[in-house]
Amino acid sequence: MDTLVRIMDEKLAGPMNKLANQRHLRAVRDGIVATLPLIIVGSFFLILGNPPLPKDWGVYKFLVENAPKIVLPFRMTMAIMTLYATFGIGYSLAESYDLDGLSGGILATAAFLLTFTPVNVPAVAALVKDGVLTAEAAANLTLPVAGFVLPIANLGGGGMFVGIVTAIIAIEIFRFTDRSGFKISMPPQVPASVSRSFEVLVPTAIVVTLIGGITYWLGFDWHGFIATLVKPLLSATDSLPSVIIQVLLVTVFWSFGIHGVSIVGSVARPIWLQLLDANQAALDAGKALPHISPEPFFQWFIWIGGSGATIGLAIAMAFFAKSAYAKSLGKTAFVPAVFNINEPVIFGAPIVLNPILMIPFILTPVVLAIIAWFATSLGFVARVYTVAPWTLPGPIGAYIATGGDIGAVILNIVLIIVSFLIYFPFFKIYDNKLYIEEQEN
Template sequence: MPMFKAMSHLSANKYLVAVSNVFLMALPLVLISTFCELIAITCEYFKFNDFGKIAQEVGQATRVIIPLLINFYLATYLSAVKRIPKSAAIATSLTVFFIISYQWNLISPLIPLPNSFLVSLLSAYVSCEVIARLKNIRIFRLKSNQSFIDISMSMLAGSIVTILAALSISFLFRKVFEQVSSFFSWSLIPRLDPTSFFDGLIYEVLRGLLWSIGINGHNILHTYKVELYNITRTNITEWHNYGVDLNILSTNFYDFFTGIGGSGNMLSLVICMLLFAKSKGYKILAKSAFILCVFNVNEPILYGIPVIFNPIMIIPFLVVPAVSFVIAYGAIYFGVVPPLSEIHSWLMPPFISGYMVTGGAISGVILQILIVLTGIVIYMPFFKLMDKRSLGIGVSDILSNRLFTSDEIESKTRLTSFIPSLHNNLISQRKIEKLQNSGEFILYFQPQVNIENSRIVGCEVLLRFKNNKDEILPPTFIDDFNQLGLMPELDFWVLDKAIKSAERFIVVNPDFVISINISPSTVLSKNFVNIVKKRIIESTLSFHHIELEFTEELLIRDEKKITEIITELQYLGISVALDDFGTGYSSLAYLSRFEFNKVKIDRSLVLNLDTQRGRELFKIAVQLGKIIDADIVVEGVEQQPELDFIASLGVRYIQGFYFYKPMAEDVLFQRGLLTSQKGEVVDN
């Protein structure tokens, strides 16, 4: 259906999914707050007032902290996506959140802390967006050769500018709001009639809309509910004393017919999850929330699916109570179910409540069962879409501190705490500074040989470090660059150097191809294809002289975007290779989803060629590459028997110590390898 397709695309938006996940991460605090409130109500019932008061205050204080936590989580996520300093993003976001909240008086009456979920999210988005844009201005730009003090000053300057900008914008909007308010009378807004069918339906929809953006609809529409409660008490008293007709709408009408299990008739959704969920996480969540839903507490589901800020689940969350309202109203209006003649606590479990409030009528219970079943039918397709897309995160993972993922929801980088991350950044910064003072980065090249004619057809570019003692060291520093978010800078440096080398190579061998490894963060960076295109156009190379190698780590991130990038590169004439084929669990799946010009079989498969099983697996890997019509390169070939077996399978290209070890650019020329027609077995 077009509607579900549109919702599916919308729900896959990395920012909307991030919002859903940060609410999910707040679930433990929500559970603590909810249980404290239940304990307080129970203590009040049994007259344990002192302990009940403490539990209530703990629950309320915990709930006030949730918007701050959400702001922190979202700022952390966005700092990874936009590749900005995490410490600056968090500090600035929280500061802006406090400033705007105090400007607009969006402060909790219990504890003087900001309590608006909407402002919490917006302040994180705006702060990180401004900081990201400031990076394009020279004075705010962070450079790898800067000292830690210089970087700190640049971060501080960016944070101050962002805070001032947010303060100014908020102040401007506040003034405009005040001016509009002076010309607009709030008395012109129609007052909802608590006894009217249409006004009651409007109230129910408004309550759901407020909940869907993280605002407790009961609190905002408290005046309506208080007025309805007073009207209900008076009506029931007059019914007992004078026999007047009972109103259809009463204070318990919403509690027991449109809020079964909490707002949105959450009991229907919980049962739907128990019956149809395939995700283990959703099953656990449903089992955990069921007992609370029996007492009409729905926060674990609101935050755990989540429903809040979830474009898929908001629709049934609004539709189910509205349909329930119409069914219950009609049942009472046509006399199928007697009107509610008693007032009970909203915590009374379903079915018991239907029996009690209708004066012991079984029809009240049947009506609630019908409403729950109707809700299950409405919730089912929407929840199945959620379950299929696996947008939620398992509650068991949350409780074991496996938090949400960074960059895109599909990626595997976990959100770490602020202090350890800052510590790791400092260590990486020191290591890189030490490298810069003790040597230089250089490129080495490992030839790829066509074993049919023994001709070198190209080289893979390998990054190395040459220290002041002329020792060549492997790239153990890659993790430090990745920790600091500097991989794009490093990759583009390698690209530039490789292009300059290739300009020399093609003079001798016009068909020579340079193969360059590109990290996932670089491929997903803004304007990646255009940057590569520009660098090649500005050189003497043609696009077919360049080959880019992608690993499986990249492919698990954003399938749609990666497909577009690969297509654009291949359209230009740049070859795209799948590197380290056979090392991941999903290599076969990626061969079916992406179009690769070349597949590089990892050495790990070569090492097992001395066993029958290893040879069979290797044959399968080669056959898979042939099925997708890709060239096959086998890496790590060192022995003659390995070469003989690989050649017998029709594989043409070899890269390994059997022919050549990685070597410097000048060595390639000195040994005449660019023009040789016959591969040398000199490095074996």
């Protein structure tokens, strides 16, 4: 075991930390994470439009009747999250190159929007076609004859990969023009804000001409092309083997002191968001939710108490410890664990490089993932479609993420019990070891 720990530390820790801090992956992570407040708040409006209440309640009837207006904040936040994420990616990547972050965010957003072709359609006809109004009602409305529209689906999770690619292209062009001096420089007397605007003129011209030319003159379908490439990946990611692999990667990295969620999440989060977006679109259209494992599935059915599903270990330490150290740490770590904060346990027990506790730390989430995946795929538990704040206690978060499914609450409680049962024998071995050491000293 000592040899394995040494090899992992020497051969893996360095490269993995470098990967986690690679500027493009870090920018993608920062840009997407910055949209989480909008995603969380916007998702609540989707729940209000599809309330988990008895259908004979007056409040249910009111919410359903007014659902088209209620879900509008969702459409302007979560439903177009890639638009916000692209700005964040551009901002973060530009700052990593010591470029102006605000200019980088705007440039990245423009590059993303240039992958869309606005369509000029009759506004009334579009409403009638979508079934929003009858022909008679539409005829009595005063609406413009035509208007330009964008496909909102690709402004959301469906366009995430296009947003990432175009944001990186835009900022790399920005960096090239800055480093090569191929830019318009103003005298020192010019205000900084004006000077920055002129400095970005050249990269803006290049980005608009390049991305716009590819989209409008070459007729390249960015979104269709990327969707074709990503579709097999999305299907694979939603499978049980893929879920288990992701869980193993996170926990194995954490076991050696490497922030597993940062590494795996940098790559997987765009995919998780596309799965979540597809579920929300299906719910909004009144269809069955297609995907099992968007990110909330991991949060509320696997990472209960934090990475490694350490809620079971926290309970064992808080209420069943014999050694003074474990008992004291348990009292300290139990409340944070209830709210999914487990750094006190990971580094305090510790779990990192601890051969006794590493085993259940890796094993428990795999068992929980298998149970939750089958419970969801067989229809015992509703599929997740919204993002609840990650600091909520597990049963509450599961209830919200599934739109008010009691089965999700029951499953979450069952999984907490399973976590405790798996951790307990390993905890007793470790606790007895600590107790003997305390007695000897």
